[in-house]
Amino acid sequence: MMTTKEVRLADYLQEECILCDVDADSRDKAIDQLVGVLHRQLGGFDRAEAVSAVLERERQAPTVLAEGLALPHARLAGLAKPSLALATSHSGIDFEAVGEEPVHVIVLILTPKDDPGAYLRLMASLSKTLAAPHMIKRLSVAGDTREAFGILTEGPEKVEIRLNASSIMNSNPVTLDEGDTLAHAIQAFCSNRIMDIPIVDSDGDLRGVIALEDLLGQSLPQHLLWMEDLSPIENFEPFAELLRKDSETKVADFMHDKYVAIAPDVPAIQLAKIFLMQRIRQIQVVDGRRFLGSVNLDGFSSQIFWA
Structure with missing residues (x-):
């Protein structure tokens, strides 16, 4: 209800x-x-x-x-x-x-x-x-x-x-475009101290999401993840390699389309269930594909418990 x-x-x-x-x-x-x-x-x-x-x-x-x-x-x-x-x-x-x-x-x-x-x-x-x-x-x-x-x-x-969702969403969150570079993404993550960023195109449509884990995944390919001991990699060499190409690599190369999107009229209390059941940090609010805003778990919890 x-x-x-x-x-x-x-x-x-x-x-x-x-x-x-x-x-x-x-x-x-x-x-x-x-x-x-x-x-x-x-x-x-x-x-x-x-x-x-x-x-x-x-x-x-x-x-x-x-x-x-x-x-x-x-x-x-x-x-x-x-x-x-x-x-x-x-x-x-x-x-x-x-x-x-x-x-x-x-x-x-x-x-x-x-x-x-x-x-x-x-x-x-x-x-x-x-x-x-x-x-x-x-x-x-x-x-x-x-x-x-x-x-x-x-x-x-x-x-x-x-x-509802539109009552509590952030209607002006940090966003990126598919054509932005990895350097832009790193700056956005670090300067705003956030963990997830929606990717929105010039028409205002939601195209995907990138998370800090996506940056780590670009640096540590699967064959390294299978290694039990990473101590031989002393100077974060895979990260250095990624950073050398940060002005060439595009956000589109590592964004993902596995995100949770809801309509703006979804009851606010329903978001608590979504966060708990799907174990996510961010919910996208959309009208069709048009991006309206985001609700982050920390911001949602703050409004409920602390305001």
């Missing part, structure tokens, strides 16, 4: 928890002020613990989801219900996300530790609401809290949220 729930943002956000043109010149100060206003209005949690949890989450992976928008969040033990706080900044705040512009709209999400679906539903609802054209700009220049509250809660009273 599809996981479905109607979300009404006004049920989680009070007008008093909105800070227009917040007086903060850094990510940490903005988050501290947002946690502070929620603590004053609602209570029910330890402020210092909440600030620490949100900042730790940001240091691990910045939550800048779109141009000018950040959704910092944390799950707290003992919190009675999910709560939101909103801050806007005319000049923008550096959220320390590499390659991203300053953030003008920040929505803090605090959810109970024992309700993993709450964060996912609120994030999906906010992403859907704030994806409308000019929404970030409208919020960032709102003159007062009432105006900002009205902008965020206008439209349908309730939004139906279906937690």
Whole structure:
């Protein structure tokens, strides 16, 4: 069954928890002020613990989801219900996300530790609401809290949220093209600290996947794998041979087409079963052959257990 729930943002956000043109010149100060206003209005949690949890989450992976928008969040033990706080900044705040512009709209999400679906539903609802054209700009220049509250809660009273693959996938993962070289692949693996990379062609179709194991397989041919003792190979000579040709070897020479692909409307809970039953690290989300995004086991687990 599809996981479905109607979300009404006004049920989680009070007008008093909105800070227009917040007086903060850094990510940490903005988050501290947002946690502070929620603590004053609602209570029910330890402020210092909440600030620490949100900042730790940001240091691990910045939550800048779109141009000018950040959704910092944390799950707290003992919190009675999910709560939101909103801050806007005319000049923008550096959220320390590499390659991203300053953030003008920040929505803090605090959810109970024992309700993993709450964060996912609120994030999906906010992403859907704030994806409308000019929404970030409208919020960032709102003159007062009432105006900002009205902008965020206008439209349908309730939004139906279906937690499916498209809700939790990374829609902008690292990808490669079949014509890219081994040198490109090595750089992508190492600089991004990832283990699997989808291969997508110029039409946006998924062509295959490469994994770190594929690089090892190119270096160690089958006859070496049958050897019981590899100690005579002291200086990784097979790897050196591969690296000498890294600018000539194409990704197409070692990618594989044995991957798991699902449609974007597959229920999110189904992905847990796929990861467990098929013992894989990455699931591709496709519409036909058109590549939409990926779900990695570590990212999926983080959203369920840590958010």
